[in-house]
Amino acid sequence: MTLAILFGGSSYEHEISIVSAITLKKVLKRSSLLFIFVDSEREFYLIDGEKMTSKTFSSGDYKKGKKLTLEHGGFFAAGGLLGGRKPVAFDVLLNLIHGRDGEDGKIAGMMEFFGVPFIGPRIEASVLSYSKLNTKLLAHALGIKTLEYRLLQKGEERRVDLDFPLIVKPVHLGSSIGVSVVREASELDYALDVAFEFDEQVIVEPFVEGIVEYNLAGCKTSAWELSLVEEPQKEEFLDFDKKYRDFSRDSRVREAVIDAPLKEKLETAFKAIYDPLFLGSLIRCDFFVVESEVYLNEINPIPGSMANYLFEDFEGMLERLARALPKEKKIAIDYRYIHSIQSAKGKA
Amino acid sequence: MTLAILFGGSSYEHEISIVSAITLKKVLKRSSLLFIFVDSEREFYLIDGEKMTSKTFSSGDYKKGKKLTLEHGGFFAAGGLLGGRKPVAFDVLLNLIHGRDGEDGKIAGMMEFFGVPFIGPRIEASVLSYSKLNTKLLAHALGIKTLEYRLLQKGEERRVDLDFPLIVKPVHLGSSIGVSVVREASELDYALDVAFEFDEQVIVEPFVEGIVEYNLAGCKTSAWELSLVEEPQKEEFLDFDKKYRDFSRDSRVREAVIDAPLKEKLETAFKAIYDPLFLGSLIRCDFFVVESEVYLNEINPIPGSMANYLFEDFEGMLERLARALPKEKKIAIDYRYIHSIQSAKGKA
Numbered sequence: 299m300t301l302a303i304l305f306g307g308s309s310y311e312h313e314i315s316i317v318s319a320i321t322l323k324k325v326l327k328r329s330s331l332l333f334i335f336v337d338s339e340r341e342f343y344l345i346d347g348e349k350m351t352s353k354t355f356s357s358g359d360y361k362k363g364k365k366l367t368l369e370h371g372g373f374f375a376a377g378g379l380l381g382g383r384k385p386v387a388f389d390v391l392l393n394l395i396h397g398r399d400g401e402d403g404k405i406a407g408m409m410e411f412f413g414v415p416f417i418g419p420r421i422e423a424s425v426l427s428y429s430k431l432n433t434k435l436l437a438h439a440l441g442i443k444t445l446e447y448r449l450l451q452k453g454e455e456r457r458v459d460l461d462f463p464l465i466v467k468p469v470h471l472g473s474s475i476g477v478s479v480v481r482e483a484s485e486l487d488y489a490l491d492v493a494f495e496f497d498e499q500v501i502v503e504p505f506v507e508g509i510v511e512y513n514l515a516g517c518k519t520s521a522w523e524l525s526l527v528e529e530p531q532k533e534e535f536l537d538f539d540k541k542y543r544d545f546s547r548d549s550r551v552r553e554a555v556i557d558a559p560l561k562e563k564l565e566t567a568f569k570a571i572y573d574p575l576f577l578g579s580l581i582r583c584d585f586f587v588v589e590s591e592v593y594l595n596e597i598n599p600i601p602g603s604m605a606n607y608l609f610e611d612f613e614g615m616l617e618r619l620a621r622a623l624p625k626e627k628k629i630a631i632d633y634r635y636i637h638s639i640q641s642a643k644g645k646a
Numbered sequence: 647m648t649l650a651i652l653f654g655g656s657s658y659e660h661e662i663s664i665v666s667a668i669t670l671k672k673v674l675k676r677s678s679l680l681f682i683f684v685d686s687e688r689e690f691y692l693i694d695g696e697k698m699t700s701k702t703f704s705s706g707d708y709k710k711g712k713k714l715t716l717e718h719g720g721f722f723a724a725g726g727l728l729g730g731r732k733p734v735a736f737d738v739l740l741n742l743i744h745g746r747d748g749e750d751g752k753i754a755g756m757m758e759f760f761g762v763p764f765i766g767p768r769i770e771a772s773v774l775s776y777s778k779l780n781t782k783l784l785a786h787a788l789g790i791k792t793l794e795y796r797l798l799q800k801g802e803e804r805r806v807d808l809d810f811p812l813i814v815k816p817v818h819l820g821s822s823i824g825v826s827v828v829r830e831a832s833e834l835d836y837a838l839d840v841a842f843e844f845d846e847q848v849i850v851e852p853f854v855e856g857i858v859e860y861n862l863a864g865c866k867t868s869a870w871e872l873s874l875v876e877e878p879q880k881e882e883f884l885d886f887d888k889k890y891r892d893f894s895r896d897s898r899v900r901e902a903v904i905d906a907p908l909k910e911k912l913e914t915a916f917k918a919i920y921d922p923l924f925l926g927s928l929i930r931c932d933f934f935v936v937e938s939e940v941y942l943n944e945i946n947p948i949p950g951s952m953a954n955y956l957f958e959d960f961e962g963m964l965e966r967l968a969r970a971l972p973k974e975k976k977i978a979i980d981y982r983y984i985h986s987i988q989s990a991k992g993k994a
Binding site: 413438 | 656657661662686688689700701715717718746751752754758761770772776783784786787799847922977981985
């Protein structure tokens, strides 16, 4: 299988997408890989596998790569006579753009429109997981608990009737950007200022000291393929630097010690979230557990380095997922109504 | 103002999008207009204003128009030396693709990605209004009532514990396609078969005989610009042929006779739905009223012929909306994290 890895993007997580892509190059040993980089101006560049180091991007050297256009059927490079264009050949594209562009539905929509088969969340799945508010609405509809919350809009009154400590999060960002823990009322305004730097909408939740978190990743190919359950490192919460290092993980983690009923609860919640909305993607769900009850914290529809470290046979699973992508419905357009109106008007 | 009207698309409403575009050509008298057609294969064509008749499309003559590509900054036509490309110049694009592609977030994502200013729902607004289920979740979060419903998935058990008569609708389509009224249990299976022809998910609601429906359209420019309230013609529900004719409306309708408190309820609900999610678009909300209570039926984020017939000064409003489009946040990418890691490793 030839896999095109699409990374970069106009996103606060641009750099960690580069780190994810470099990590996948290490992890995917038997696949033939292509690398397509989206720079901060949203131009596409084809990057040589040998050039896949962070310096290629930070130095601007990536601009020596071939510039690509996206057209019907895929990506094209300039070349050939009279401005001809040559298709860039691959079987499946992996959307590895974290944050804006990759997780907000733009890449999904473009790939669907131009007919490029891809691994990644579809538009609707993107929008429902990219927003922490929409995630709560989705969970509610599925009967899965989430923590209570208050939604604040930029420029409106900052009224929060929840007990401290609180956690303040921009609605639409990942990787803990703009997130603060607030221990007393005097700190709230500053935390909100920070969060509103990044988003028009901010969500405030109770911050539960010592809450237990479990991560579970997976996808549905011809069958369910779920990862082991990880209990991520207990820091207050991951700051951007730590998350950044987290995105370069390529060795397997130890399985969390949990009993069978809890494992089943986590897996049941995961499956309800995934199917059918996230078909075609490999996602990681982060859950809280409070008094044996499972709460959905967030859905990562493009987790850092695709959460490869949670799987026994990551590369095989990606191959199986590539063969199980949802197909877009073909709509036949026959101009039946226009013809019938033209007939009625005597024009046909 | 030069306005580019984007229409067609790979959608069951492809033909009514053509009718909408032809109608807007009649209605917009002082704007300079360009027409960009998306054919069933999703290729872009620039169409001469004089060729804007239904026959140009049903006959395939549109292929004589210039083929366009979408790249950073907008649309480009072949031309010039050595395969050079000339930009197609306009101020703002109007997304007039009804149904798939236009209303599901694809066009919004592509325009944002390639930096084209456009009138139309943004990705998140598209996904929340394109699905009748997501519309209900959104209304719920806003404290606006909707009719009760049951959601059915293709291939799963068809259990509906609601009283007849019922209305059966595909979750993701507009224009009454695949919609049936079901008066007794014996008719239900066939109605579901029809709806599942079009969608993987189907929603079933009570069909309320003689329910009163009101439509209200509008947008927010420098101020709120709301239409008159229309009570649409009382047919059982609009079938596709009637809707088709409906999309060519270009003369104003009579205002519904309602009292001030009800009008205010409708306008309050409209504003809560619109702001901030639908900023940049001109939408029409269809409400039911039962015992003076307002229920949201659906949100049309790209209404037929842009609901021009509901407005006093439609063309002026479009111009004001074009000047009030939401701006995408610029994200600066400085490779700070990669540089700091390189320094730590002694590579810088």
